[in-house]
Amino acid sequence: MARRNDHSRSEIHQMALEAARAIVREEGLSGLSVRKIATRIGYTGGTLYLVFRNLDDLILQLNAQTLEQLHTCLVSALQGCQGVEQCLLALARGYVRFAHDERPLWDALYSVRLAADEALPEGYQARVDALFGLVEQALAPLHGAEQRRLASHVLWGGIHGITRLALDDKLDLAGPTRPEALTESLVVNYLRGLAAG
Amino acid sequence: MARRNDHSRSEIHQMALEAARAIVREEGLSGLSVRKIATRIGYTGGTLYLVFRNLDDLILQLNAQTLEQLHTCLVSALQGCQGVEQCLLALARGYVRFAHDERPLWDALYSVRLAADEALPEGYQARVDALFGLVEQALAPLHGAEQRRLASHVLWGGIHGITRLALDDKLDLAGPTRPEALTESLVVNYLRGLAAG
DNA sequence: ACCTGAACACCGTTCAAGT
């Protein structure tokens, strides 16, 4: 049996990503499988290989959508902020909140370790750059472009790492160290250090 | 066929972890499997379930060893350092170097997402605490114990996140932003910020 | 008592064959 032609390639592509997103939200990335996605959209596993290179490719494209979603969240978190510190605190809070609210999707973001010869999907790096761009923009009043770039990487990496540790419960459970308090300490003191430098 | 009794339980335990470590080093965590470990130590998959709860448990115990290895590296990185900043820079460099040199083992460290009802293996949390302890010690000259604890989490999380981003090549490949430069910026400016607070 | 190995319920991926 074959030849249904109910949907175009790009429709199947979109349906698959939607199904994958739902599965990851419900069962986590480890609950995701080609067969499950296929069943969910009324096709067979083989069909997905007409549209994606493999499962990792599919996950990376899901991640690209997640990065866009995160971008939207951060933009809205920036609404009405004034000054470098306030804007960076807003970004940090937005990041922590997103990681918390969309835990499985956020986990998936850092789960694909692609081989050296494999390239990222089209537009993926652009979405990463857009996120760093938000931080660089918030840092706009700072002196050099080089310093802004460096600082944006330090802050983004720092906020990410703190969130990871906090959500993994690797930190001491005893202490009242919510990730927001940690990222605030990072932002406030790092900026003060830069200013004092 | 059965009943070989060539090795005690604890010998099998140790041999399995050793084999797992070798496989992860050679093929990465995704190359690790119960069957591979078993073959490598001359037993059958089923035997491993007499010694470990499941594969995740085995990986967590491998991670506990890796944390100890990391602790040793960081202690030796601290040799001869003087002053808060110098010691923290030494720790950061040690961490980055370890992640780089033992990439697959370091990746494995953050790969197990254990369910809410599952507990960490015995002694695991103690090893995590020992690592934070190194940072807190380096921060000893700082005022309050509370502030030291907070700062140690911020710095550890920050250094981890920066390393993650850098080794994942998520950062702009164009820029000359080696992780060492980023962690140095973090440590120097965060400390200056604390001092200026 | 100790360990095996077959069995179960899954995987990702490929591709000849059916409509």
Add this chain to the structure above:
DNA sequence: ACCTGAACACCGTTCAAGT
């Protein structure tokens, strides 16, 4: 042309049965 579904080579995990 489009999609299937069987096949391949793997998984983690369990447990009756063999020595």
